Amino acid sequence: MPIRPARVGRVGVIGHPVAKTAVVAAAVSPGRSPVAKAAVVGAAVSPGPSPIAKAAVIGAVVTPGRRRF
Amino acid sequence: MTDTATKSINDLGPVDYIVVEFPAGASNFTGEMAEELLKLVDAGTIRVIDVLILTKNDDGSIDAMELGDVDELGPMQQVEAELAELLAEDDIVNLAAAMDPGSTAGVLIWENLWAAPFASAARRSGGQLIADGRIPIQAIIASIEADEANIEGD
Numbered sequence: 001m002p003i004r005p006a007r008v009g010r011v012g013v014i015g016h017p018v019a020k021t022a023v024v025a026a027a028v029s030p031g032r033s034p035v036a037k038a039a040v041v042g043a044a045v046s047p048g049p050s051p052i053a054k055a056a057v058i059g060a061v062v063t064p065g066r067r068r069f
Numbered sequence: 070m071t072d073t074a075t076k077s078i079n080d081l082g083p084v085d086y087i088v089v090e091f092p093a094g095a096s097n098f099t100g101e102m103a104e105e106l107l108k109l110v111d112a113g114t115i116r117v118i119d120v121l122i123l124t125k126n127d128d129g130s131i132d133a134m135e136l137g138d139v140d141e142l143g144p145m146q147q148v149e150a151e152l153a154e155l156l157a158e159d160d161i162v163n164l165a166a167a168m169d170p171g172s173t174a175g176v177l178i179w180e181n182l183w184a185a186p187f188a189s190a191a192r193r194s195g196g197q198l199i200a201d202g203r204i205p206i207q208a209i210i211a212s213i214e215a216d217e218a219n220i221e222g223d
Contacts (some may be wrong), residue, residue, distance in 0.1 A: 001131070001133065002135070003121075003133050003158065003161065004135060004154055006154050007154060007156060007161075008157075010157040011159075012160040012163065013157070014156075014157065014159070014160040015163070017162075017163045018163055019166070019167060020167045020168075024104060
């Protein structure tokens with residue numbers, strides 16, 4: 001690796017091997033309806049026919065005052 | 070001495086990193102990424118601390134390239150001149166663990182200048198950061214769509 005000498009022999013800041021981001025794993029974590037979430041994650045992370053509709057729900061979720069429990 | 074060296078640790082904003090992977094044959098570098106990054110720098114939103122370009126070979130070995138070794142940096146020269154070379158050799162190995170063989174990735178480390186005043190105020194107030202993170206947009210979409218599916222199923 002042709003990196004600068006200053007990088008060699010120093011203490012790192014990352015600390016551990018990084019895992020590839022697992023969006024699906026996070027989205028299907030235990031919740032009210034894991035089966036439903038698993039199903040829609042597949043749709044959400046793949047090219048879909050309704051990007052405008054998806055953009056709309058993002059707008060809805062960041063609307064002030066909305067809380068879901 | 071640079072501004073970076075004289076900056077108090079108490080004034081430092083949160084530092085984040087990303088690893089953006091480009092699968093073999095899928096990269097399409099038009100300069101758009103650099104242009105958007107420079108906008109954030111010029112606006113004082115972020116300070117770029119370190120940049121590396123990593124390649125993971127099919128045998129799992131890793132090649133790392135410094136930003137300064139890239140031909141024709143263009144406007145990115147201003148960013149390269151201010152880099153702090155924070156990442157160590159061990160970090161390169163750890164970050165590359167997320168990469169698929171045959172891919173190339175850009176590693177970006179930056180300070181969130183926009184958050185620094187608030188973070189400093191929180192520290193001065195006795196607050197301690199005990200958790201932080203990023204919620205993937207896909208997870209938000211999935212959550213909302215699951216709720217909508219539940220409503221329709223009721």
